[in-house]
Amino acid sequence: GGEDGQIHYFESYDSKLGGLTYNTSTPYVISFFDVSKQPTMITIPTNEVRGAVHNVWQIGLSQMTEPGQYLIIPEGSETPTSLPEGVKVVESNSNYVFFGVRLMAKSAKQRAQDLDDLTITGLDGKPLSDKGINRPELGVDGKQPRGMAFWSILNEAIQSEPVHERDRMMHDMLRPLGIEKDKPFNPSERQKALLEEAIVVGEIMAKNIDFSKTGRLDQSEYGPENNRWEIATASTPDQNRAYGMDLDGRAAWFYEAVTNDIAMHGMANGGWGQVYLDNYRDENGKGLDGGKHYTLTVRGDVNYAETFWTVTVYNIENRAIINNKMKRADVGSNIAGTQKNEDGNYVFHFAPEKPEGVAAANWVQTNLGEGWFVYFRAYSPSKEFVAQTPETILPNFVLVE
Secondary structure, eight states: OOOTTOOEEEOSHHHHTTSTTOOSSSOEEEEEEETTTSOEEEEEOSSOEEEEEEOTTOOEEEEOOSSEEEEEEETTOOOOSSOOTTOEEEEESSSEEEEEEEEOOSSHHHHHHHHHHOEEEOTTSOBSOSSOOBOOSSOOOOSOOOTHHHHHHHHHHHHHSOOOGGGHHHHHHHGGGTOOTTSOOOOOHHHHHHHHHHHHHHHHHHHHHHTTOTTTOGGGOOSSTTOOOEESOOSOTTSEETTEEOHHHHHHHHHHOOOOOGGGOTTTTTSOSEEEEEEOBBTTSOBEETTSOEEEEEOTTOOOEEEEEEEEEEETTTOSBOOOTTOOOEEETTSTTOOOOTTSOEEEEEESSOOTTOOGGGEEEOOTTOEEEEEEEEEEEOHHHHHTOGGGSOOOBEEOO
């Protein structure tokens, strides 16, 4: 929701509920705007932020990690004259653009200043939106809608975007179902029945691909054969393969996440940015059950990340942070009070009730009747972790009987 160019800020646990695999360690600043209406200027503050600006396909157009001004214009349009010195011009091949960054400052005061310094304006310097910063108390539902709502949103996107060469075949496949460029979406009862069935089958297919990437998607392979962890970023940054489109990888990643810029591919880009691993199963290959008790051991003598690393728990149904009573979904190197065992390793517990003798910071409360999965995030991953040296390979979740 919100106007074009309105800034949305998500910092609290409650504000992130519902967002697709949000982390709970860094605040998010996001915005959407239509560059076909006017060129759009983004000003990035001097302190560290991580993120990018993306086209409607969620392909990264430009990193937003360097302070300064970025002008976003439609692909092929003329660059405005008399721009301030140092402005970076970014062309978008879609009308709608998705901007998203994380504020990395540790202090709340500095983050507040960085948020004030981050602006989205027209060339005249006026904010695109006059509504101010949106700070939701409760998160928004970020998962793809089901039923006819999905097709209505898809139709809106098709009507608002130019048709590129790669889109033509898909457009022609949608036409018999009532979705056609420059025509109203008024499906017949027969078309509605087909679309209602298709959304169910399509989601089942996406789940199957997403939750079983190993052996199917080469880019997700991680560790030895019996290891249950996978590289979560299953699609290439440009969503292409050598001789085709990365259809399955794209389905797997975007079913549970948003954006796919190069900085999110630390295992493949030489180790800068972030690494994302996912895990849906215990050591026996069984799905992680919110009513059971599991442990995960992370070595305390291994440098996984130069900035920090976390393990975050998500609800399998909506792919969002778990909504538990303790109001915390993660454990990790940046969590105050995290303790090592006598052997120097971290042992983390995932269970409905805190096990006796376990530090609160080493436990995430899971919910009865809910399946869950995790992301292991490494911010500025170490060279050893990227190289997958034996000592850095994460072990499987262990079910405590």
